Amino acid sequence: MKAVITMWKNTRMIILVAVCAAIYAAALIAFKTAIPLIPGITEVRVANIFPMVFSLLFGPAAAWGSAIGNLIGDIFGGTFGLGSIFGFIGNFLLGYLPYAMWTTLKPIADGKRELALGDWRSWVLYIILALISSAACGVVIAMWLEVLGLVPYPVLVTIITINDTFGSLIGGLLLLAVYGVVRRQLRLIWWDVMEPEDIGKPAAGVLGAWLVVVGALAGWILGAYVLSGQALIIGIITTILILVGSFLM
Amino acid sequence: MNIFLYLDENTWFHRLDPRTKVIGVLLLFGIVMVFNHPLYMAAVALGLVLLGAAAKALPNFWRMRYILALLVVFSTVLWPFFAKGPTPLWSWGRLEVSRESLMYAVAMGLRLASFVAAGLIFLSTTTNEEFTHGLIRLGLPYPVAFAFSTALRLVPTFAGAGATIVQAQISRGLDVESGNIFQRAGKFIPLGVPLFIYAVRHTNMLAMALESKGFNPGEPRTWYLNPQMRRADYIALAVLTVLFLAALFLRLQGYGQVLPRL
Numbered sequence: 001m002k003a004v005i006t007m008w009k010n011t012r013m014i015i016l017v018a019v020c021a022a023i024y025a026a027a028l029i030a031f032k033t034a035i036p037l038i039p040g041i042t043e044v045r046v047a048n049i050f051p052m053v054f055s056l057l058f059g060p061a062a063a064w065g066s067a068i069g070n071l072i073g074d075i076f077g078g079t080f081g082l083g084s085i086f087g088f089i090g091n092f093l094l095g096y097l098p099y100a101m102w103t104t105l106k107p108i109a110d111g112k113r114e115l116a117l118g119d120w121r122s123w124v125l126y127i128i129l130a131l132i133s134s135a136a137c138g139v140v141i142a143m144w145l146e147v148l149g150l151v152p153y154p155v156l157v158t159i160i161t162i163n164d165t166f167g168s169l170i171g172g173l174l175l176l177a178v179y180g181v182v183r184r185q186l187r188l189i190w191w192d193v194m195e196p197e198d199i200g201k202p203a204a205g206v207l208g209a210w211l212v213v214v215g216a217l218a219g220w221i222l223g224a225y226v227l228s229g230q231a232l233i234i235g236i237i238t239t240i241l242i243l244v245g246s247f248l249m
Numbered sequence: 250m251n252i253f254l255y256l257d258e259n260t261w262f263h264r265l266d267p268r269t270k271v272i273g274v275l276l277l278f279g280i281v282m283v284f285n286h287p288l289y290m291a292a293v294a295l296g297l298v299l300l301g302a303a304a305k306a307l308p309n310f311w312r313m314r315y316i317l318a319l320l321v322v323f324s325t326v327l328w329p330f331f332a333k334g335p336t337p338l339w340s341w342g343r344l345e346v347s348r349e350s351l352m353y354a355v356a357m358g359l360r361l362a363s364f365v366a367a368g369l370i371f372l373s374t375t376t377n378e379e380f381t382h383g384l385i386r387l388g389l390p391y392p393v394a395f396a397f398s399t400a401l402r403l404v405p406t407f408a409g410a411g412a413t414i415v416q417a418q419i420s421r422g423l424d425v426e427s428g429n430i431f432q433r434a435g436k437f438i439p440l441g442v443p444l445f446i447y448a449v450r451h452t453n454m455l456a457m458a459l460e461s462k463g464f465n466p467g468e469p470r471t472w473y474l475n476p477q478m479r480r481a482d483y484i485a486l487a488v489l490t491v492l493f494l495a496a497l498f499l500r501l502q503g504y505g506q507v508l509p510r511l
Contacts, residue, residue, distance in 0.1 A: 008390065009466060010466075011459055011466065015396075015399070015452045015459070016452055017396040018396045018403060019400075021396065021397075021400035022399075022403035022404045022406070022407050023445065025400065025404050026345070026407040026408040026411060027411075037378050041345060043492075049438060064396065065396075067399055070399065072400060076253070076254070076404070079370065080369075080371075081278065081364030081365055082282065083364070111348040113286050147511060148282065149285060150324070151324075152327065152330075152331035154331075172440055173344060174438075176444060177445060178449075181449075200284045
């Protein structure tokens, strides 16, 4: 979590936040009204090919960039409201969890930051993280909108999870296409841009990663299908698990 | 197409300090949250329309008319199946609709539309620069505000670049008109690669340009734009605070609710 704060000292990381936010927002706005799923709340988000790719390339800048980009998408899309607060947090997690869990979700992860795109185990991890980060985003946003009384939790958590997972999976193709350019030509991969002392080491990364896994999957499956009558309570508990887990990484 | 919602008018709302507008829109959100009875929510929604008229923001309401209408319709259709009430109207298996859940659904539709309306009034009367400046004056760290305002500035640039890339591919034979809506959306995904590269290439140049001008995210700054809180700002905040507290008081007395939930 340390890098999420210390990155604001680094000019390139600040610019990367702005660039990630602008790309995400531009894509969100372009497809905002194309295929609405819950009008004013969510739609088929073609733009969701970006956050996970940003995350694995730009690390903490992607977390802030996804959050700010979603907020700008709400503003320009005309859906800015109280729901945008947890839209910000949910999309922050969508950009934060993939890079944070890439090294901490042991034993599935091998602990190395470098993406071994030719190794099938990296793609298994990619698929798992796509699902977990999408479910975490869905749980947090759906819990808040249920609290506000805007959209029922069981409906929204499933829509966001599936929507974001598909976006992130398709984003894998984008990652394949741009990884070499960003890593070797532009030299903008996040752990090269940031100073090692600013990145730090997670306090209890493995524990945090598994708390997020439990929170995200329990929040989605229990809240939407098994105990949907207690959806709000499940949403609140699992949101706390996800946030605590994220903080520990 | 202009993607910005700001309308260049000279109303009292436009002249308010950005801090007043940020806090004011949060108070409006608070008022919108208080009631869940459709009649009370209709009164709140009507109040927002009148406020929108005073702020000359109605052209943006018209621009968003389909979204606003869909919000009410969708919520009204969806909520009756999830909120439970004591007076059943219809049931089929586990699905049940009650009189209270139906009224709650209409109220939630109006609440959702009211949120959007409050946001539209704010965005119609506040420039991006004022918005960013208001956030900084309210305590948002400068680097975060800088990233936010830079992103706002870059969105039209990247949207324009995206449109150019699409046009270039169409001129080479890409067919984006045929197929169903999912197939058409899928055709845009490969176009994300050149847009991504185009955008990320900007990063190094922009960072060098900023550093060559002495940009330091941690240093204190001075401002060209320096709006001040005036009497009108304090009056506006006081009125909104009183309205919010009055609404809260009414709700705590049991008015304006069809179901005992938010």
